[in-house]
Amino acid sequence: MTRQVAFTSVKKAPGGKAKRCILDVTLAVNGLPFATAELKNNIGFSPQRADDAKKQYMRDRDERDLMFKFKERALVHFAVDPDEVWMTTRLKGGETFFLPFNKGRNRGAGNPPVEGNWKTAYLWDEVLARDSLLDILQRFMHLEVKEKKVATDRGPKTVRKETMIFPRYHQLDAVRKLVAHAKEHGAGRNYLVQHSAGSGKSNSIAWLAHRLAGLHDAADAKIFHSIIVVTDRLVLDQQLQNTIYQFEHKTGVVEKIDENTQQLARAISNGVPIIISTIQKFPFIAQALRTLEDKGEELTLTTAGKRYAVIVDEAHSSQTGETASALRGMLNKDGIEAAIAAQLSDVEDENLTDEAKRAILRDTLRRGKQPNLSFFALARELYERIRAGRRH
Numbered sequence: 001m002t003r004q005v006a007f008t009s010v011k012k013a014p015g016g017k018a019k020r021c022i023l024d025v026t027l028a029v030n031g032l033p034f035a036t037a038e039l040k041n042n043i044g045f046s047p048q049r050a051d052d053a054k055k056q057y058m059r060d061r062d063e064r065d066l067m068f069k070f071k072e073r074a075l076v077h078f079a080v081d082p083d084e085v086w087m088t089t090r091l092k093g094g095e096t097f098f099l100p101f102n103k104g105r106n107r108g109a110g111n112p113p114v115e116g117n118w119k120t121a122y123l124w125d126e127v128l129a130r131d132s133l134l135d136i137l138q139r140f141m142h143l144e145v146k147e148k149k150v151a152t153d154r155g156p157k158t159v160r161k162e163t164m165i166f167p168r169y170h171q172l173d174a175v176r177k178l179v180a181h182a183k184e185h186g187a188g189r190n191y192l193v194q195h196s197a198g199s200g201k202s203n204s205i206a207w208l209a210h211r212l213a214g215l216h217d218a219a220d221a222k223i224f225h226s227i228i229v230v231t232d233r234l235v236l237d238q239q240l241q242n243t244i245y246q247f248e249h250k251t252g253v254v255e256k257i258d259e260n261t262q263q264l265a266r267a268i269s270n271g272v273p274i275i276i277s278t279i280q281k282f283p284f285i286a287q288a289l290r291t292l293e294d295k296g297e298e299l300t301l302t303t304a305g306k307r308y309a310v311i312v313d314e315a316h317s318s319q320t321g322e323t324a325s326a327l328r329g330m331l332n333k334d335g336i337e338a339a340i341a342a343q344l345s346d347v348e349d350e351n352l353t354d355e356a357k358r359a360i361l362r363d364t365l366r367r368g369k370q371p372n373l374s375f376f377a378l379a380r381e382l383y384e385r386i387r388a389g390r391r392h
């Protein structure tokens with residue numbers, strides 16, 4: 001960390017002379033600038049706030065300067081005062097967009113008071129501490145690339161948009177706490193994460209999925225054999241799958257189940273580290289196995305002795321439904337075969353219809369917690385209910 005870093009800006013001072021600028025704080029990794037911060041104090045003869053620091057970045061800092069060039073030098077910029085922190089990853093003059101980087105207080109904005117210290121001390125003590133900073137660089141920061149086609153006079157044109165993603169405090173805090181607890185306690189736990197609209201849920205899920213996929217215990221054994229991300233939408237959430245997929249481009253690490261249930265059965269059988277699927281496919285895995293067998297494809301599908309982390313998007317609708325019961329059963333500790341055979345073996349009538357068999361299967365799979373399953377559920381509805389309760 002270096003205080004009062006001076007540089008010459010491309011902007012000219014009055015009279016056409018070179019303009020000298022000073023940054024309050026610059027953080028570097030191996031000599032390369034990684035983050036900058038403008039610090040303000042609301043105490044004294046000329047009090048200023050974080051909003052003044054934001055205006056300073058917009059007005060006096062030029063994105064053409066090497067220090068601020070997108071993707072080339074400092075990757076994130078903080079506007080800080082004793083009470084609040086804001087951040088941006090790209091300077092664009094008056095269009096620069098800052099996101100809050102605060103802990104929150106009483107389920108609202110801001111930061112809680114800290115006895116004997118500034119409210120924003122966590123930025124330096126927790127987030128930008130050496131080990132934390134290196135962890136963010138290695139496992140959280142990434143360049144998000146989105147492409148879309150737009151109509152022009154000369155025909156369709158592909159527009160590419162790049163965004164440098166730095167985790168917001170609540171994302172960083174939630175992912176780290178969930179991973180730490182799972183590492184200590186292993187599989188068989190349930191977690192509920194509240195989120196609000198615009199909170200960066202897709203990135204939180206992606207970070208969590210990849211961290212859990214590589215998680216090992218103290219004996220260096222994998223805690224989860226596969227991470228399964230499920231959504232209750234009939235069509236796989238494009239933003240969610242793209243966000244998870246772009247974090248790791250190695251073949252076989254992530255598989256999007258966007259075809260049919262047979263694809264899901266193959267992914268589970270092959271032990272794909274991260275599987276993304278709609279939850280509606282799980283009740284029909286047994287049927288998919290029969291279809292594959294009819295096609296002459298022998299597929300060994302056993303979940304016995306395997307441990308799974310299931311990340312549920314929008315838990316208020318997915319986790320409590322009948323299809324979620326099927327998911328629990330299909331991934332249970334005794335294996336898929338046991339789930340299917342548990343009650344069917346006790347039925348003397350071999351002429352049951354497929355619907356009758358599915359009904360029996362549903363009854364078999366309605367079970368509670370499984371010691372080999374951990375559910376990580378995100379729920380916006382709960383958050384909205386809490387907000388509504390506060391308003392009324």
